[in-house]
Structures are given as C-alpha cells and as structure tokens.
Amino acid sequence: MITKDTIRDTVYELYKQAAIVLGEDVKKSLEDALEIEENELAILNIKAILKNIELAKEKGIPMCQDTGLPVVFVKLGNVEVENLREGIEEGIKKATTDIPIRPNIVDPLTRENTNINVGDYIPPIDIELVDEDYLEITILPKGFGSENNNALKMALPAEGIEGVKEFVVESVLKAKGKPCPPTVIGVGIGGTSDLCLKLGKKALLGKIGERNPDPQIAKLEEEILEEINASGIGPMGLGGKTTALDVKILKAHTHTAGLPVGVCVQCWADRHATTRIFDD
The missing domain is CATH 3.30.1330 (60s Ribosomal Protein L30; Chain: A;)
Structure with a gap:
C-alpha cells in the first residue's frame, strides 16, 4: 500500500521543487528568447528573469512571491492508496510552513485566509485512472x-x-x-x-x-x-x-x-x- 505519509512527503517535495526550480525546457526557451531579442528593455527584462531563476535555485527559495494556488493532477493506477486527498492536503500544509511558501488561500467572500493553502475544494485534484502499476502526482502552483x-x-x-x-x-x-x-x-x-x-x-x-x-x-x-x-x-x-x-x-x-x-x-x-x- 502507498501510505498517506508517503503521499504527504511526496507532495511536500514536489511543491518545494516546483516553487524553487524551473524546468530546463522553460529556462532554455527564455535563453532562446534572449538570443533573438533586439529591444534593449526586453533584453534587460529577460536577463533579470534568468538571474531570478538562478538565485532561487542557488538560495533554495521560491522564484516568485506568488507561490500560487496548488493545482494537483493525479494518475491513479492499479495500486492501493491510503487517504489520497488527506495525504495531498497534509503535504501542502507542510510545504506552507516548512519551505515556507506564502499562504494564498482565502474565503472568496469574507477574504479570510486559511493560512495553510488548503480550503473548501482546494487543492483542486484532477484524477485520471490509468492501467499502470503506479500513482503519479503532479503539482502545478498557479499564480493569479x-x-x-x-x-x-x-x-x-x-x-x-x-x-x-x-x-x-x-x-x-x-x-x-x-x-x-x-x-x-x-x-x-x-x-x-x-x-x-x-x-x-x-x-x-x-x-x-x-x-x-x-x-x-x-x-x-x-x-x-x-x-x-x-x-x-x-x-x-x-x-x-x-x-x-x-x-x-x-x-x-x-x-x-x-x-x-x-x-x-x-x-x-x-x-x-x-x-x-x-x-x-
């Protein structure tokens, strides 16, 4: 069985990775954009973005102050899983306090902050059933x-x-x-x-x-x-x-x-x- 604790720890590590380290494909596309740019202000902006990416990874801190609303994509295969949603929520709470990341989740009407980045229907979890022998979890922190x-x-x-x-x-x-x-x-x-x-x-x-x-x-x-x-x-x-x-x-x-x-x-x-x- 894949335990709730394993899911919690995995989600924590995924959120930390996503918030701090930008994928090489995205980084390369920014570098490619810099190579073709002629506008001086655009060159300055892209260089600042690339420096920001470098410093975030070097110092182990989130690359943007808006650490997003955590969107979760799950591929659930032929495996036994213990308390999937609870494990995901606990991982996000741990990430909020331990990385730390900014608490962004509020009540839409009162604007009261939950302070744990978890709330009603949040995180949204998209579950796709697959004929595989694993549980796949993806975290996409979506800035607003x-x-x-x-x-x-x-x-x-x-x-x-x-x-x-x-x-x-x-x-x-x-x-x-x-x-x-x-x-x-x-x-x-x-x-x-x-x-x-x-x-x-x-x-x-x-x-x-x-x-x-x-x-x-x-x-x-x-x-x-x-x-x-x-x-x-x-x-x-x-x-x-x-x-x-x-x-x-x-x-x-x-x-x-x-x-x-x-x-x-x-x-x-x-x-x-x-x-x-x-x-x-």
Missing part, C-alpha cells in the same frame, strides 16, 4: 497574476478553427503585460465549459517547444504563437519579440451544438513537478 487573465468562450461550431485562433490571440493580447510575459498559453478545445478550461491548464504541463502529435493541432499551436509574438507586447509588456514562449493545445470531443474554447494563461514561471510512486 496570470490566472486572472484566463478566458472562456462557448463558441458556435460555425466559427471553426479560425474562430478558435482569433479568440485565443485576442485573449492573450487583451492581457498585455498583466500576466508577466513571456507567457505560456494553454488552450483546451471541446468538451464542456469546465472541461475545456481544465484541459487548458493541463496543457501547461507539456514540454516547451514540443508540438502536439496531431498535425492539425500542431499547426494551430504554431500559428497562434506566431500571431501572439507578432504583437510586440514583449517581456513584461514593455516591448520585444517574445510575448509567449509557447502555445500548448489539448482537445476533447464535444456536443454537436458546441465548440467550447478555454484559454489558460501562465506567466514565465511555468512551474510544475511530477513523480511516480510504486507500491513497492
């Missing part, structure tokens, strides 16, 4: 400077691919510098209103620079990325060639009468960490 710029459109089927592309680009350009670009844009297409937004967030877990295996989706990712970067919004919204590091798209089948599109905006700190626990 970017989350506040997410967008949903219940498009009509007649709007088609061009309508999808137009909505995604418009949503990102409308955000301008608010989500701390260069951003990573996750897009969910299809499903229901809630599912397409969830897919958009899940898309952020994909490796920067890797295209969707579906050629039609891959082409759409490239076209949207090109249009966003042609805007000149640039790093921190102060001008430059790179407004988005990548666009990642996931799709689901949907109702014949609908074409839901969810846009999930992520800041340059596209933080997440994953591990697998085997029952042995």
Whole structure:
C-alpha cells in the first residue's frame, strides 16, 4: 500500500521543487528568447528573469512571491492508496510552513485566509485512472497574476478553427503585460465549459517547444504563437519579440451544438513537478 505519509512527503517535495526550480525546457526557451531579442528593455527584462531563476535555485527559495494556488493532477493506477486527498492536503500544509511558501488561500467572500493553502475544494485534484502499476502526482502552483487573465468562450461550431485562433490571440493580447510575459498559453478545445478550461491548464504541463502529435493541432499551436509574438507586447509588456514562449493545445470531443474554447494563461514561471510512486 502507498501510505498517506508517503503521499504527504511526496507532495511536500514536489511543491518545494516546483516553487524553487524551473524546468530546463522553460529556462532554455527564455535563453532562446534572449538570443533573438533586439529591444534593449526586453533584453534587460529577460536577463533579470534568468538571474531570478538562478538565485532561487542557488538560495533554495521560491522564484516568485506568488507561490500560487496548488493545482494537483493525479494518475491513479492499479495500486492501493491510503487517504489520497488527506495525504495531498497534509503535504501542502507542510510545504506552507516548512519551505515556507506564502499562504494564498482565502474565503472568496469574507477574504479570510486559511493560512495553510488548503480550503473548501482546494487543492483542486484532477484524477485520471490509468492501467499502470503506479500513482503519479503532479503539482502545478498557479499564480493569479496570470490566472486572472484566463478566458472562456462557448463558441458556435460555425466559427471553426479560425474562430478558435482569433479568440485565443485576442485573449492573450487583451492581457498585455498583466500576466508577466513571456507567457505560456494553454488552450483546451471541446468538451464542456469546465472541461475545456481544465484541459487548458493541463496543457501547461507539456514540454516547451514540443508540438502536439496531431498535425492539425500542431499547426494551430504554431500559428497562434506566431500571431501572439507578432504583437510586440514583449517581456513584461514593455516591448520585444517574445510575448509567449509557447502555445500548448489539448482537445476533447464535444456536443454537436458546441465548440467550447478555454484559454489558460501562465506567466514565465511555468512551474510544475511530477513523480511516480510504486507500491513497492
């Protein structure tokens, strides 16, 4: 059995890793953006971001003061698990006090802080059942400077691919510098209103620079990325060639009468960490 204590300790380590160490794929995409940049202010901003990443890792402290709302993705295989949610919540509480990370979770109406980064329905846990012999846990700390710029459109089927592309680009350009670009844009297409937004967030877990295996989706990712970067919004919204590091798209089948599109905006700190626990 995978015990609650094992889950707690794993979630703590994942949150610590995600908050402090940025993935090499994201770091490289920022370095690539620096190489092609000509705008002096954009160069200054990207260098500051890269220095920030270096110092966070060196000093073992979170790379951003907004350590996010913890979003958890779980792949549950053919293993026996003890108190999954309780173990996840205890891991987040431990991370909050021991790393430490900023307590961000409040009641939406009274604004009273729980001080433990856990609350009603928080963390949101997405569980996918898989025919494997492990439990996989991913932590994605989602900052709200970017989350506040997410967008949903219940498009009509007649709007088609061009309508999808137009909505995604418009949503990102409308955000301008608010989500701390260069951003990573996750897009969910299809499903229901809630599912397409969830897919958009899940898309952020994909490796920067890797295209969707579906050629039609891959082409759409490239076209949207090109249009966003042609805007000149640039790093921190102060001008430059790179407004988005990548666009990642996931799709689901949907109702014949609908074409839901969810846009999930992520800041340059596209933080997440994953591990697998085997029952042995």
